[in-house]
Amino acid sequence: xxxxxxxxxxxxxxxxxxxxxxxxxxxxxxxxxxxxxxxxxxxxxxxxxxxxxxxxxxxxxxxxxxxxxxxxxxxxxxxxxxxxxxxxxxxxxxxxxxxxxxxxxxxxxxxxxxxxxxxxxxxxxxxxxxxxxxxxxxxxxxxxxxxxxxxxxxxxxxxxxxxxxxxxxxxxxxxxxxxxxxxxxxxxxxxxxxxxxxxxxxxxxxxxxxxxxxxxxxxxxxxxxxxxxxxxxxxxxxxxxxxxxxxxxxxxxxxxxxxxxx
Numbered sequence: 114x115x116x117x118x119x120x121x122x123x124x125x126x127x128x129x130x131x132x133x134x135x136x137x138x139x140x141x142x143x144x145x146x147x148x149x150x151x152x153x154x155x156x157x158x159x160x161x162x163x164x165x166x167x168x169x170x171x172x173x174x175x176x177x178x179x180x181x182x183x184x185x186x187x188x189x190x191x192x193x194x195x196x197x198x199x200x201x202x203x204x205x206x207x208x209x210x211x212x213x214x215x216x217x218x219x220x221x222x223x224x225x226x227x228x229x230x231x232x233x234x235x236x237x238x239x240x241x242x243x244x245x246x247x248x249x250x251x252x253x254x255x256x257x258x259x260x261x262x263x264x265x266x267x268x269x270x271x272x273x274x275x276x277x278x279x280x281x282x283x284x285x286x287x288x289x290x291x292x293x294x295x296x297x298x299x300x301x302x303x304x305x306x307x308x309x310x311x312x313x314x315x316x317x318x319x320x321x322x323x324x325x326x327x328x329x330x331x332x333x334x335x336x337x338x339x340x341x342x343x344x345x346x347x348x349x350x351x352x353x354x355x356x357x358x359x360x361x362x363x364x365x366x367x368x369x370x371x372x373x374x375x
Contacts, residue, residue, distance in 0.1 A: 115297050115311070116217035117145040117230040117238060119360045122189040125178060126364040127300035129186060135178055137300065142174065144295040147236035151177045154207055158226055158242040167241065177240065181221075187368045189219045189228070191360040193353040201357070202227070208243035220245065256351075256358030257310050263351035264317070267344060302370070303363045310359040314352045321349055 124141045127133035142149050150171035153159035162180040164172050181189075192201035194212050201220060202209045211229040212218035219228040227245045230238050251259075294315065299308065324345060 115294065115315070115356070116191075116193065117142070118217040118219045118228070119191050119356065120144060120297055121228070121230070121240075122191050122219055122360050123299055123303060123363045123367075125181065126188055126367045127302065128178065129182060130367040130370060132302050132367055132370070133300045135175065138178060139174060141298055142238075144297050145230070146232065146238040149174045149230075149238045149240060151240045151242070154211070154241050154243045157244045161224070161226065162242050164242060171239065174240070177242075184221075184224055186221055186224060188223070188361075188364040189221055190364065191357045192218045192220055193357055194218065195353070198350060198353075203245045206243075206245070208245045211241060211243065251354055251358050253307060253310065253358045253362040256355045257306075260310070260314065260317070260351045260355045263348045267348040299363070300367075302367065304366045307359040307363045307366075310355050314355040314359070317348065318352050321345055321352065 120141050121138070124133055124138040128135055128138050139149075151164055151174060152167045152169070152171050153162060153164040154167060156166070158164065159166050161184060162177070164176065164180065190201070192212060193216065194200075194202055194209070195216070196213060199209055199213065202212055202218065203220070208218070208227045208229070211231070212227070215229050215231050217230065221227065225245060227243045228240055229243065230240050233239045325342070
């Protein structure tokens with residue numbers, strides 16, 4: 114599903130570039146938790162963003178927004194890492210470890226910092242700012258083509274799994290899975306192509322979730338289960354890449370709109 118970092122990336126970029134109010138950013142975050150706070154993971158991040166270090170009294174998201182503006186942040190890039198694929202995180206260290214643990218993160222490449230959201234209590238999400246090195250990114254067009262190629266490459270595997278015919282009510286199950294996602298809004302002006310890619314990625318992710326769990330009574334052998342996972346992994350990777358690229362494209366568009374108006 115979409116992640117807290119995606120919501121914050123697009124809405125904060127819209128705010129930074131005059132396309133949304135700060136209250137809009139805070140309201141959008143409510144989809145992920147009733148409360149959010151912010152700390153710094155290291156001294157450099159604490160000094161740059163005027164934030165408390167972890168284990169001290171946390172700051173608020175409003176303070177983070179103000180720090181982003183004062184630092185001249187223009188864009189926040191989404192990264193969705195998994196073990197074995199940490200592209201975009203800029204190497205190892207505490208930021209990479211935290212991002213892998215959370216499954217999503219934001220990178221401020223022009224400032225050399227990253228953000229990781231983690232639920233720390235019921236209804237409370239903590240955002241931690243880390244120092245980092247320069248990451249790498251994938252353009253939306255490249256990610257969209259990669260998603261299409263992965264669908265074609267995985268078509269045989271999906272047909273072999275035959276989820277739709279062997280699993281009664283699969284269409285209803287897919288609809289229920291999609292409805293179970295947090296109700297996430299996007300700012301006015303979010304590029305249509307990015308929204309289309311996000312929607313396509315969500316639909317494919319729902320299919321993958323059902324395909325991955327479609328093993329009535331544990332009937333699959335260990336080897337068959339491993340082959341299934343291997344066959345679907347490229348498609349799963351393409352979905353993550355497409356989500357990141359779509360969010361990052363929205364961020365880029367908001368930043369470029371401000372540059373043109375300026």
